[in-house]
Amino acid sequence: MKRNYLFLTVAALLVFGMALSACSSAATEAPAAEESAAMEEAAPMEEAASTCSDYVLVPKNLGNPYFDTADTGAQEAAGELGITVLYQGPATADATEQITLLNSLIAQNVCGLAISADDSDALVPTGKAAMEAGIPVVTFDSAIAPDGRNFHVNQAVAQDIGAIQIQMASELAGEAGGQIAVLSATSTAPNQNTWIEVMKEELTKDEYANLELVEVVYGDDDDTKSYNEAQALFTKYPDLKVIISPTTVGVAATARAVTDAGLIGQVFVTGLGTPNQMREYVKNGASPEFALWNPGDLGYLSVYAMHALATGEITGAVGDTFSAGKLGDYTIEDDPDLGLNVLLGLPFIYNADNIDDFDW
Amino acid sequence: MKAENSQELKPETLIAEKAEHYSLSTLFKHWEWMLVGLIIAVVLVNTNLSPYFLNANNLSRTSSDFMEIGLMMLPMVFIIVTGNIDLSVASNMGMSASFMGLLHNMGVNIWVAALAGLLLGTLGGVLNGYLVGRVKLPALVVTLGTYAFFRGLAYGFLGDQAARNYPPEFTYFGQGKVFGTLVPFSVALFAVLAILFGLVLHKTTFGRYLYAIGNNENAAIYSGVPVSKIKFRIYVLSGFISALAGLILAARFGSTRPDNGTGLELSVITAAVLGGLDINGGKGTMYGAALSLLLIGLLKFGMGLMNIQSQVQSMVVGLLLIISILLPHFVSQISSIRKDRIRWKSILAIVAVVLVFAAFFAFFFWSRAAVIASV
Numbered sequence: 093m094k095r096n097y098l099f100l101t102v103a104a105l106l107v108f109g110m111a112l113s114a115c116s117s118a119a120t121e122a123p124a125a126e127e128s129a130a131m132e133e134a135a136p137m138e139e140a141a142s143t144c145s146d147y148v149l150v151p152k153n154l155g156n157p158y159f160d161t162a163d164t165g166a167q168e169a170a171g172e173l174g175i176t177v178l179y180q181g182p183a184t185a186d187a188t189e190q191i192t193l194l195n196s197l198i199a200q201n202v203c204g205l206a207i208s209a210d211d212s213d214a215l216v217p218t219g220k221a222a223m224e225a226g227i228p229v230v231t232f233d234s235a236i237a238p239d240g241r242n243f244h245v246n247q248a249v250a251q252d253i254g255a256i257q258i259q260m261a262s263e264l265a266g267e268a269g270g271q272i273a274v275l276s277a278t279s280t281a282p283n284q285n286t287w288i289e290v291m292k293e294e295l296t297k298d299e300y301a302n303l304e305l306v307e308v309v310y311g312d313d314d315d316t317k318s319y320n321e322a323q324a325l326f327t328k329y330p331d332l333k334v335i336i337s338p339t340t341v342g343v344a345a346t347a348r349a350v351t352d353a354g355l356i357g358q359v360f361v362t363g364l365g366t367p368n369q370m371r372e373y374v375k376n377g378a379s380p381e382f383a384l385w386n387p388g389d390l391g392y393l394s395v396y397a398m399h400a401l402a403t404g405e406i407t408g409a410v411g412d413t414f415s416a417g418k419l420g421d422y423t424i425e426d427d428p429d430l431g432l433n434v435l436l437g438l439p440f441i442y443n444a445d446n447i448d449d450f451d452w
Numbered sequence: 453m454k455a456e457n458s459q460e461l462k463p464e465t466l467i468a469e470k471a472e473h474y475s476l477s478t479l480f481k482h483w484e485w486m487l488v489g490l491i492i493a494v495v496l497v498n499t500n501l502s503p504y505f506l507n508a509n510n511l512s513r514t515s516s517d518f519m520e521i522g523l524m525m526l527p528m529v530f531i532i533v534t535g536n537i538d539l540s541v542a543s544n545m546g547m548s549a550s551f552m553g554l555l556h557n558m559g560v561n562i563w564v565a566a567l568a569g570l571l572l573g574t575l576g577g578v579l580n581g582y583l584v585g586r587v588k589l590p591a592l593v594v595t596l597g598t599y600a601f602f603r604g605l606a607y608g609f610l611g612d613q614a615a616r617n618y619p620p621e622f623t624y625f626g627q628g629k630v631f632g633t634l635v636p637f638s639v640a641l642f643a644v645l646a647i648l649f650g651l652v653l654h655k656t657t658f659g660r661y662l663y664a665i666g667n668n669e670n671a672a673i674y675s676g677v678p679v680s681k682i683k684f685r686i687y688v689l690s691g692f693i694s695a696l697a698g699l700i701l702a703a704r705f706g707s708t709r710p711d712n713g714t715g716l717e718l719s720v721i722t723a724a725v726l727g728g729l730d731i732n733g734g735k736g737t738m739y740g741a742a743l744s745l746l747l748i749g750l751l752k753f754g755m756g757l758m759n760i761q762s763q764v765q766s767m768v769v770g771l772l773l774i775i776s777i778l779l780p781h782f783v784s785q786i787s788s789i790r791k792d793r794i795r796w797k798s799i800l801a802i803v804a805v806v807l808v809f810a811a812f813f814a815f816f817f818w819s820r821a822a823v824i825a826s827v
Binding site for chain 2: 188195196200211217278279285
């Protein structure tokens with residue numbers, strides 16, 4: 093019996109060691125297939141500990157094309173600046189997981205963090221800890237509350253984003269107007285909730301009096317759930333004219349649901365989407381127009397922003413100006429709601445005329 | 453969940469069952485040592501791979517990430533030992549914290565709000581305990597129901613709002629350290645409670661009753677064990693501790709949202725089962741569960757330091773869990789065959805499993821590499 097246990101223990105340790113070494117050799121460039129090899133490498137790594145080597149772009153979750161596009165832009169900026177930018181995020185868009193990840197990044201003493209926050213409040217203590225450790229923190233896409241970061245790279249003003257979606261919905265609903273619904277991300281997503289508030293304000297204007305917002309539903313940025321929620325909306329509101337989905341996952345799933353249900357021309361989908369995901373639905377008429385900034389530019393600007401902070405080019409105070417390669421110069425502004433931020437630019441409407449000019 | 457079936461089958465396969473039980477229990481006596489071995493291996497590997505691993509500040513910061521899971525694991529061990537389950541712990545935690553947050557937003561004193569949160573969580577436990585213990589409904593179904601119900605209440609309390617601006621006296625419980633040391637308060641709290649729970653499980657009549665219920669509930673009833681009362685109590689306890697974990701999480705985040713802690717129940721159950729608890733009840737130890745929490749924490753932290761993606765981290769923990777369940781199976785097979793005939797069979801079986809896992813890993817990294825190359 094004793095021998096069996098010994099054998100099993102060794103077997104388990106082997107599998108385990110294999111798993112670990114397989115992971116580490118794939119994830120880091122250093123080949124660490126065996127412990128002996130790893131030990132030899134420990135020395136140079138320790139030297140590197142004093143001066144940081146990596147910047148990190150932290151999305152809300154991995155496997156989200158929106159953030160993958162931001163990473164593409166970030167890598168472009170990294171190439172121009174001659175720095176390394178890692179792309180590390182939680183598996184699901186969950187604050188608990190994101191905080192665990194950030195703690196391991198802070199522990200590595202990275203050069204800078206550009207974060208899209210899963211929870212604007214819960215990440216404040218973690219962001220503070222990073223800054224106390226001397227790591228500059230910028231947020232992009234979804235901000236941490238002002239105490240927990242140096243400044244925010246703002247993709248667009250909430251007012252513009254909310255307004256442009258109602259404007260598109262009004263165009264799609266036509267002269268007569270009609271019922272509209274919103275299919276959002278999670279009910280706690282800070283971005284989407286702000287935009288929905290703006291949409292509700294916009295709807296009180298006289299020019300939109302013919303539009304009636306019947307319901308706000310949540311697809312949790314999950315393709316299947318969004319698709320099902322969209323179908324539920326068709327059943328519940330047979331006269332529905334427009335679904336606004338202010339999230340890239342939701343808008344594509346909704347447009348697909350409209351296409352599958354044969355409701356093209358009857359229910360229109362608009363909102364925030366990416367050209368590659370939406371091209372099919374712009375062309376088949378399910379979603380004749382939608383808006384977005386370029387997340388690639390957002391990732392690009394975020395990298396320039398954290399690099400400027402890390403190198404001491406700027407301190408992150410109001411009025412500080414830095415140059416961001418192809419995008420030009422940016423100045424840090426203060427906003428009563430958003431705190432310190434830089435603004436990327438105006439949202440852009442994609443439609444059948446221009447969609448083929450874009451490939452991301 | 454097939455406890456009753458296997459009990460019915462017992463008379464027919466009495467001898468084989470007995471042999472298996474004997475080897476299972478001996479393995480579980482050794483399983484804690486396996487965990488210790490794995491922990492040592494993880495520490496050694498990580499120390500060699502990352503200069504940041506054995507750093508008191510880093511370990512201190514990361515340890516509090518796992519304490520809510522640890523706290524909820526303690527009563528979960530009791531529940532699993534009786535052969536039951538509580539899927540509602542993380543939802544209960546969200547509900548209690550959200551209720552506290554709601555009261556805080558209404559201007560109620562934070563300590564009153566915290567007490568109210570604890571009370572509500574305990575009431576949630578009472579509901580579970582009543583339905584499982586007194587009405588004798590299956591625990592899986594009851595707590596699956598309250599899993600959804602409690603989370604729903606959490607959204608009912610806070611909707612899409614957050615509660616924030618908790619006073620520093622309160623956030624101390626999630627962010628503070630004990631008396632100027634590097635030990636986070638939540639870790640100290642967990643350690644004290646873990647020892648208490650361990651003593652109750654292993655040194656008291658109550659603890660023996662839990663094992664008795666898990667081994668054979670009918671026999672326990674006929675032996676005069678107050679089964680329904682005990683089940684009621686452990687669910688109430690689970691509710692209370694879940695609420696406590698909710699408050700610790702709120703203190704650590706400095707805020708509350710109704711989706712806080714979504715999905716943590718699976719981490720809790722994973723930690724407990726990896727610790728050597730039999731999901732059908734009757735077996736396992738508190739120190740095994742505590743060791744497995746330590747193992748998962750160190751493993752995840754180490755992988756994080758090596759920038760291993762979180763999907764892969766989940767995969768590794770999942771594989772570890774599968775292996776931990778497979779091992780006793782192998783041992784029972786080995787011990788039921790005569791000694792001179794076993795070697796090649798068991799070696800083949802283990803090699804096969806290792807190859808399958810290796811193939812999975814190879815495929816995974818090959819596909820990842822293809823994706824990365826195409827970008």
